[in-house]
Amino acid sequence: MDNDVPDPYTDPLAFGQRLQLLRTRKGLTRDQLGGLVGKSGSWVKGLEIGRLKPPKLDIVLALAEALRVRDLSDLTGDRSLHVDLFVGPGHPRLAAVKAAMNAFPVATARPAPPTSHIRARLAHAWSARHSAPDHREVIGALLPELIRDAQLAARQADTGPARRAAQAVLAEVYSLSQFFVAYQPDAALLWRVAERGLIAAQESEDPYAIGVAAWLTTQAHRDAGPAHFDAADAVNLETLRYLEPLLDDAPPEVLAIAGALTFEAGYTAARRGATGIAWRHWDTARAMANQLPDGHYDPVTSFSQAIMGAHAVTVAVELRQGVESVRQAAAAEAKTIPSRPRRARHRIEEARGYQLDRQPDVALATLEKAHQAAPETIRYNGYAKRIILEEAESKTPARRRRASELAVKIGLLAA
Template identity: 60%
Template sequence: MASDGIGEIEETAGSDIPFGTRLKLHRSRRGLTREVLGGLVGRSASWVKALETGRLGTPKLPLLLKLADALRIRDLAELTGAGSIPVEPFSGPGHPRLPAVRAAVNAFAPAADRPVPGLPHLRARLRGAWRARHAAPDHREVLGALLPELIEDAQAAVHAADRESHRRAARAVLSEVYSLAQFFIAYQPAQSLLWRVCERAVVTAREADDPRALGIAAWLMVQAHRDAGDWDAADAVAEGALAHLGAHLDRRDSDELRSLWGSLQFEAGYTAARRGESGAAWHRWDTARRAAERLPAGFYHPVTSFSRAVMGAHAVTVAVELRNGGEGVRQSLRSEAHTIPSRPRRARHRIEQARAYRLDGREGEALRLLAQAHAIAPETIRYNGHARAMIMEGLHSREHRARAAGLADRVGVPA
């Protein structure tokens, strides 16, 4: 039997192991305290304890899905002991273009007879892909169509490079292509593929010795570690990347590097907020804000969206992660979502605003904001676990069921 108790659950899946016991063992395996797990699902540590000790029964489906997401469980049977109920239909679909992107990433090597495009041409295509991603309401469809050939061409450019300087330049492009792929793969049922491109982006950027590529790759790596619940690893990556970028901020082209430095400061604050460390979270946010104010007016990073415009959206996220709905609403009213150029980022901001209103007990306003997010970028809300959970919660509300049902139909949430 496994020492953490999970082996007992796996070996006796059909036996009558109480829900609370299963929950406690999975929580222990993930290394989460009751307070942290409760915060991740919008409940208290005492609520988690009541579940684990059997004073409360198995929660309803919306909360079960939140627990499964926080514990990285892919089948609700691991918690309930009932028949297999995969989480994917509730947490989000796999995009039809995912197999083609996976095949391009997994290819052993480019075909020997494949024409190799020049690096200026590859860079122009990459810039165009970022612009298309920010402009499109169906941004995953757009990226899914572009990525397979872009990945293969960037890989071919690295293999064909005949000088080390050319190889480093090609690796910088390839690293950013892998970073672009993460925006397509994230929040789909493809965790191993996500980690593969995440790690390749970092390694390739290091081999390129390119601060910009490494800053982008590290920014995404921090998010991946945080979403996986490994907050210490997220902090380690953020601090290492901040130190690396900090050594380059006096360069003539430092505006972009400063924006990446600011992006990483915010991500460190995001992680602190998820830990419940309010002072550290807001300090990091303020440091990022000051970095944004040093950038030229109108500057907007083509990858991270870092800018003056996005800092209000970041403030909403910090408040929400600290489980402070009232502050989240206040920050929401102060933010100016219409100034965010990126449609996916603007839609995500609406979802974060909805989370704030939901925490503040204003479910109708939350659903209204989710409808706005869907109008801005349907593919953002379709793959967002927080949005899907809020819609499912609305389906269980007598007052708001009709509005939630309409959203569920459009987003693809099982009603």
């Protein structure tokens, strides 16, 4: 951290000072931040200079979401209000996964398993992730050995084709690792995994591996905040330019990753508030999904015909279109999404839409469905936590009780 930049987490700083420092670090103007929470730039200025008192909890939570703060107390300054939002508390298996990622055994007498064997184990891991409600626990148990064996296979490959095949498998192991590391309290590890995945994918010269690594890196940049949206677009659009000449004769998996990247471009546009661009990319991605064989479901990106309804909800939510979010939620069929964590993620996006449309009871009911599908997904999702915390302060007793019960289930409140 630059020694000349004040630390917003120093206790004497007022709410407004913390808000200003966090806003500038995210590269947001006052007008931009105000727009994200339905307020004006002058309102943000009033908070920052202390002319206005700190807002109520629902607005504080909206500001925390817009700023992607790690912990609610980082914004409020109240250390008794310690709530992890967009970074989880850390999964019990994180240490073992991190140790495997950090290890660098340059010399070993142990022969690597065949690449085909590692790929079969990797396919099993993806299948287990999609079917398990505790998907982080499942893949966290499998990842350490997968990482070590895939790294070993890449080092021991002794011909060009064997080396490229091993690098493709290694890239996909890193992709699975990134799903585990996301929303864990170790940003440096997340970026190390993403960068290693990009390098392995490039070494493999495999279009699908390259596309997947770019897809995950795009998400990492975008989740880092508005100041990184240009970097997200640069990776995303450059990879699409690379894939485009290959699509006429491409196998389904390459067409699927190109479709997933096309939607990601729309997702980033929606985060920017670029309505026309966002929906245009979604339309293009839907057309690409319709070219896939019936039932094709990409194990990494979930790109498929079934996912496009969920993607439409996400675009509408990111554009703050409450009515459109609800309309798209009604049109989407979550039960057609075969992945439990992805189905839970869709339910959370639906809940955000209902909250935007001022239907908090429906939002809570939808979050309960997300918890039923995959408890670990909602436990690490900042958007879900924000809705639950907000409604736990509701003036309606039944709603407050329902939100509090859900907060206990996901570990936000003590039982």
